[in-house]
Amino acid sequence: MSEAFEVKDCALIAISTGEYAQTLRELREKVLSAPSNSIYYHFWGGLLRPRFDDPEFQNDFAIWASHSLHDKTLAERLALIDPSDYLDLEDLRREVVETIEIRLDESERLSLVTADHRFYFVRSQIIVIDTNRSVKTPKELARIVPGLSAGSIFYHYIDARRRPPYNKDDFSVWIASFGTDFQELVERIAEVDPYFTNLIELREELSAVMAAFFRPRRGKL
Numbered sequence: 001m002s003e004a005f006e007v008k009d010c011a012l013i014a015i016s017t018g019e020y021a022q023t024l025r026e027l028r029e030k031v032l033s034a035p036s037n038s039i040y041y042h043f044w045g046g047l048l049r050p051r052f053d054d055p056e057f058q059n060d061f062a063i064w065a066s067h068s069l070h071d072k073t074l075a076e077r078l079a080l081i082d083p084s085d086y087l088d089l090e091d092l093r094r095e096v097v098e099t100i101e102i103r104l105d106e107s108e109r110l111s112l113v114t115a116d117h118r119f120y121f122v123r124s125q126i127i128v129i130d131t132n133r134s135v136k137t138p139k140e141l142a143r144i145v146p147g148l149s150a151g152s153i154f155y156h157y158i159d160a161r162r163r164p165p166y167n168k169d170d171f172s173v174w175i176a177s178f179g180t181d182f183q184e185l186v187e188r189i190a191e192v193d194p195y196f197t198n199l200i201e202l203r204e205e206l207s208a209v210m211a212a213f214f215r216p217r218r219g220k221l
Contacts, residue, residue: 009149058196184213
């Protein structure tokens with residue numbers, strides 16, 4: 001018998017590192033030395049920050065390249081980096097550095113350009129909150145997902161991917177413990193991309209995947 005799924009909520013606290021960059025070359029050097037939870041924050045933190053517009057780019061590096069450095073080419077390349085493709089934050093860091101280095105090699109002028117605004121490096125600390133809610137079956141989980149907070153979706157579907165030993169979302173890991181009857185659902189959940197979206201849309205997509213699996217034609221499941 002699988003243990004109950006304990007629903008958590010979370011908040012991502014932003015903490016200044018005291019480091020900043022105002023040129024692309026400086027950005028490269030600071031990315032190389034920034035703490036790993038700073039790389040994490042600048043890719044994922046925007047999902048939990050209040051936003052009053054619809055940003056063109058998802059991560060902070062791409063936003064800065066576009067709006068402060070005015071380099072659309074670099075911004076678009078940085079925006080294409082999907083952090084969910086990298087289980088290791090060091091691999092993600094290397095991808096950012098390599099993207100910047102390629103752009104610097106293409107244009108000597110860029111190494112001399114001063115951005116309109118500094119890029120301030122921020123690191124993150126996650127605060128986990130116990131909601132005192134739990135479910136005992138995958139079908140019960142499917143029923144409550146539409147009402148989960150954005151913080152719960154972030155914690156269980158995004159942040160879980162960097163937590164050992166599974167490095168997978170909590171929903172998939174827990175449902176898989178119920179056996180092969182649920183393998184199709186596990187695979188469908190894992191296919192949902194958490195990055196090029198917002199948390200509300202992500203919750204809706206996960207809800208739709210789970211609801212489709214538990215339609216009446218599935219019988220007793």
